[in-house]
Amino acid sequence: MTTLFQNYARRSVHLVKGRGTVVTDDKGKEYLDFISGIAVVSLGHAHPALVEAVKQQSEKLWHVSNLFESPEQELLAAKLIKDTPFSHAFFCNSGAEANEAAIKLARKHTQKNVIITFEQSFHGRTFGAMSATGQAKVREGFGPLLETFRIIPYNDEQQLEAAIDGDVAAIMLEVIQGEGGVNQIDPDFAQKITDICKSKGILLIVDEVQTGIGRTGTRYAYEQTNLEPDIITLAKGLGGGFPIGAMLGSSELLPSFGPGTxxxxxxxxxLAVAVAQTVVDIVFKKKFLQEVEDKSTYLIEKVQALLPQDQFSIRGAGLLLGIECEEEILPFIQQAEQAGLLLVQAGPNVIRLLPPLTVTYEEIDQAVDILSAVLLPEKTAIT
Incomplete structure (x- = not known):
C-alpha cells in the first residue's frame, strides 16, 4: 500500500539512472527520454557541467535567505535580461510560482483586476495560476476560483476585442500551448494583441515556462513573434532539472514590487542559481540555438517522410513538437514505452515530443523509427 497521495497517474516504470537522452529503469532496460521531465532536462541527464556546478556550489553555500545580497542572482539576472526589453528579475522555485508573481505584479502595477487568458492554456496548479488556466480538467472540483480571469478562445480576434474594457490589467498567454495541444499563436493574432496592449495601456505577460531557455530554438519563444511582452515567466529548462523559476519584467514595473510585496x-x-547560470551559458550560445533549430527541422522532416500526412500532422517549434493523430494516443504512448521510447501527451490526440536539446541525430532516427512502427496501421505494434 502506498504512503503517497494518488494525485499522479504514475507509470509503472521506475527510472534509476540517466545519461544524456538515455534513461535506465530498475530492471536495466534503457529508454530514449523524449519527455525530459516535461521539457525540464534541457541539457540531458547528468550533464557533466551541471554536475560540476552542483558539486562546487554544494561545498560552499546552500542557503542564506533573500534577506541578504546575492551577487550570483544579479549575475544570472543580467544574463537573462541581456538584449531584451526587460530590466529586472525575480527568482522563485517553479513555473506556477513565477506566474503567481506575474499576476500579482500586473494587478499591483495597474491597480486593475482583470487578466485575459485563453482556452487550452496551462499556467500552473496553485490557486491563482489554476484560475488563469483555460482547461476545465485542471479547474474542476475546487469550488469558486478567482473571478477576475476572462478566459477566451485562442487566436480569436473578435473575442479578444470583446473582452477588452477599462478593468483589464493584462493579457497572459503562451506562444505555444504545450499542455493544451501544442497550439501555436497565429501571427495576426499576436499583432492584434500587441496593438491592443499598446493602445489601451494593458500589460502583456508571456508564459515561457515550457517554451523558454532555447526550447523553441531561440532564447525565448516570443522572440519568434511580433509580441512585445512586459513580463515573461520561466522555469522548467532554466535549471536543467534543478528547481528554479524566474519572472522578468520591464523597468517601469520596478516601483510596484518593493520590499514586502x-x-x-x-x-x-x-544551488539553483549556480546550475541555472551554467545552463544559460551553454544554451544561449548562437551555435547551440542554431543546432536546436537544425535538429527540429531534421525531426520534422523525418516524421513527415514516414507518417502519412492525411492521418498525422506535426506542429510546434524547436524541440517542442506535437503529432496530432486521428485517434486517442494513449495506447501508442504505452506501446512506444514498451519499445524503449518515453513520450507524453498534450491532450487526448496529440503526442508531445520534448527531447533534451542535446539529443543526437542518431537518437532522433531511433525515436522516429519507433514512432512510425507504433503509429502506422499497416505495421504490427511493437510489444
Whole structure:
C-alpha cells in the first residue's frame, strides 16, 4: 500500500539512472527520454557541467535567505535580461510560482483586476495560476476560483476585442500551448494583441515556462513573434532539472514590487542559481540555438517522410513538437514505452515530443523509427 497521495497517474516504470537522452529503469532496460521531465532536462541527464556546478556550489553555500545580497542572482539576472526589453528579475522555485508573481505584479502595477487568458492554456496548479488556466480538467472540483480571469478562445480576434474594457490589467498567454495541444499563436493574432496592449495601456505577460531557455530554438519563444511582452515567466529548462523559476519584467514595473510585496524562502538559492547560470551559458550560445533549430527541422522532416500526412500532422517549434493523430494516443504512448521510447501527451490526440536539446541525430532516427512502427496501421505494434 502506498504512503503517497494518488494525485499522479504514475507509470509503472521506475527510472534509476540517466545519461544524456538515455534513461535506465530498475530492471536495466534503457529508454530514449523524449519527455525530459516535461521539457525540464534541457541539457540531458547528468550533464557533466551541471554536475560540476552542483558539486562546487554544494561545498560552499546552500542557503542564506533573500534577506541578504546575492551577487550570483544579479549575475544570472543580467544574463537573462541581456538584449531584451526587460530590466529586472525575480527568482522563485517553479513555473506556477513565477506566474503567481506575474499576476500579482500586473494587478499591483495597474491597480486593475482583470487578466485575459485563453482556452487550452496551462499556467500552473496553485490557486491563482489554476484560475488563469483555460482547461476545465485542471479547474474542476475546487469550488469558486478567482473571478477576475476572462478566459477566451485562442487566436480569436473578435473575442479578444470583446473582452477588452477599462478593468483589464493584462493579457497572459503562451506562444505555444504545450499542455493544451501544442497550439501555436497565429501571427495576426499576436499583432492584434500587441496593438491592443499598446493602445489601451494593458500589460502583456508571456508564459515561457515550457517554451523558454532555447526550447523553441531561440532564447525565448516570443522572440519568434511580433509580441512585445512586459513580463515573461520561466522555469522548467532554466535549471536543467534543478528547481528554479524566474519572472522578468520591464523597468517601469520596478516601483510596484518593493520590499514586502512578494517573496519566497527558497527562490534563487545558491544551488539553483549556480546550475541555472551554467545552463544559460551553454544554451544561449548562437551555435547551440542554431543546432536546436537544425535538429527540429531534421525531426520534422523525418516524421513527415514516414507518417502519412492525411492521418498525422506535426506542429510546434524547436524541440517542442506535437503529432496530432486521428485517434486517442494513449495506447501508442504505452506501446512506444514498451519499445524503449518515453513520450507524453498534450491532450487526448496529440503526442508531445520534448527531447533534451542535446539529443543526437542518431537518437532522433531511433525515436522516429519507433514512432512510425507504433503509429502506422499497416505495421504490427511493437510489444
Amino acid at each position: 512578494h517573496g519566497t524562502t527558497f527562490g534563487g538559492n545558491p
